[in-house]
Amino acid sequence: MKPAMETAAEENTEQSQEKKGCFECCIKCLGGVPYASLVATILCFSGVALFCGCGHVALTGTVSILEQHFSTNTSDHALLSEVIQLMQYVIYGIASFFFLYGIILLAEGFYTTSAVKELHGEFKTTACGRCISGMFVFLTYVLGVAWLGVFGFSAVPVFMFYNIWSSCEVIKSLQTNMTASGDQICVDIRQYGIIPWNAIPGRACGPVLENICNTNEFYMSYHLFIVACAGAGATVIALLIYMMATTYNYAVLKFKSREDCCTKF
Structure with a gap:
């Protein structure tokens, strides 16, 4: 029979070893988490959701503003309506694609990070595994450049709505100070090329322009376009993070494969 104190000491030692084993296991698991890819995925999902959701509603409000105030003839903006409807369908496709692509990149980040840290995933150090990683690097670079263009394109309606809003602020300032009449301050939408030059009325001046700025459609569309641009x-920032993470992992895997090749000989 062992003394009670020795038995208790052995039990405490076993418990401490179990705790140490669980702690080491947790540290090992946390070491395989691709934090850069995780942050990029959250940022990408948030950015795409804001762009697609707000952009879709803002485009609908823009058509309503044009039909009511700048282009009363349906034939003048028929092509624009079709283009906006097509853009809304494209937005649906973008949202679906990036939801799937973000999940794939996150999974690829988990697998590659585990292989880099030598936890598991020897497939990544093979030629086929490196080829798949290189494909994701190239595709992410292409999507990053494409989203730079999307970001620039989304700034165009923000600029247009800002010009209208600033003109309305000038009219309000003139009315408040009673220095001059704002009837001569106009905004001509035809200069942006979204409706033809023969569209009627095509522009709004003075009180008419101020009333447009006070509508809910203008207020909502303006702020939604800002959020969509943001x-x-x-999304561009998220793809840049993806680029850095995937490029780094690919370089490390390529270096490890050469190191393993040299070690065999």
């Missing part, structure tokens, strides 16, 4: 910018 979402596109967030």
Whole structure:
């Protein structure tokens, strides 16, 4: 029979070893988490959701504003309506694609990071595994450049709505100070090329322009376009993080494969 104190000491030793084993296991698992890819995925999902959701509603409000105030003839903006409807369908496709692509990149980040840290995933150090990683690097670079164009394109309606809003602020300032009449301050939408030059009325001046700025459609569309532009910018940042993470992992895997090759000989 062992003394009670020796038995208790052995039990405490076993418990401490179990705790140490669980702690080491947790540290090992946390070491395989691709934090850069995780942050990029969250940022990408948020940016795409803001861009697609706000952009879709803002485009609908823009058509309503044009039909009511700048182009009363349906034939003048028929082509624009079709283009906007097509853009809304494209937005659906973008949202679906990036939801799937973000999940794939996150999974690839988990697998590659585990292989880099030598936890598991020897497939990544093979030629086929490196080829798949290189494909993701190239595709992410292409998507990053494409989203730079999307970000620039999304800034165009923000610029247009800002010009209208600033003109309305000038009219309000003139009315408040009673220095001059704002009837001569106009905004001509035809100069942006979204409706033809023969569209009627095509422009709004003075009180008519001020009333447009006070509508809910203008207020909502203006702010939604700003949020959509910010979402596109967030997506660009997320893809830049993806680029850095995937490029680094690919370089490390390529170095490890050469190191393993040299070690065999």
